[in-house]
Amino acid sequence: MTKQFHGVFPYLVSPVHADGSIRDDALGRLVEHLIAAGVHGLTPLGSTGEFAYLSQTQRERIVAVVLEATAGRVPVVAGVAATTTSDAVSQAQTLARMGVDGILAVLETYFPLSAEATINYFTAIADAVNLPIVLYTNPRFQRADLSLDVLERLADVPNIRYLKDASTNTGHLLTVMNRVGDRLQIFAASAHIPLAVMLIGGVGWMAGPACLIPRQSVTLYQLARAGKWPEAVTLQRQLWRVNEVFARYGLAACVKAGLNLQGFDVGDPVPPQTPLTGPALADIEAVLASAGTLPG
Secondary structure, three states: OOOOOOEEEEEOOOOEOOOOOEOHHHHHHHHHHHHHOOOOOEEOOOOOOOHHHOOHHHHHHHHHHHHHHHOOOOOEEEEEEEOOHHHHHHHHHHHHHHOOOEEEEEEOOOOOOOHHHHHHHHHHHHHHOOOOEEEEEOOOOOOOOOOHHHHHHHOOOOOEEEEEEOOOOHHHHHHHHHHHHHHOEEEEOOOOOHHHHHHOOOOEEEEHHHHOOHHHHHHHHHHHHOOOHHHHHHHHHHHHHHHHHHHHOOHHHHHHHHHHHOOOOOOOOOOOOOOOOHHHHHHHHHHHHHOOOOOO
16 A cells, blocks of 8 residues: 555546446546546546446446556546445445555445444445545535544544545635644545645645646646746636536536537436536536637
């Protein structure tokens, strides 16, 4: 367990045919495009990957395609999400056998859980595999955020080493950093300003929009690492328009619409989600045109 994760990790979409089969070619082509753009890693089965709408067979096929296309060139950190601990452990062990480099751990809940139950869930995943674990918390879609006390205890688990926080509260991230020190490295989400998170000590950006603007996202990361803050701020202000579009429309639907416009045949979001049309599609096309990421 020696890999250190940093930089830009696009949350990959899950291209699915109407019959439920995976669009292997489209996914493989997207992986190749992102690696050529200089991304530092790839994350299948994140929120943009519609994990909640996929069967376990579909999830495994998506990861298999990503691993084959990546061929070890960048780390693959795959998502695990479940409502039961046994299911989460089984998923993590399967992904570890397949050869992923890390696990993005999500807790899906129906009944409210105590802090102890939450800690036990994530600890069980970490104990089940010899891989780095990225905790993922998204207060908009989960019943509760991971509290500071929970994070502090989970930071003591040796292979729980990262936190991807999808709140909009950058001040909270600084509080987390002050509480856990370097035991948890922080990744920004699309709900945060990536440059602001890098400024306070974050190590990168795990987010769906990076699928649409990979080169610019990598450049932003490089400018931040080099301490070229004026140039970085100028670029961040330009790229923030993409985040603003994501805040208005459904995450997977937005990224898939954008990728289709860019020439990647990733299809529609998995039902019961619906594809974007009309003004929403026009908004996405306009923001990608302004970023210079449309073909032609």
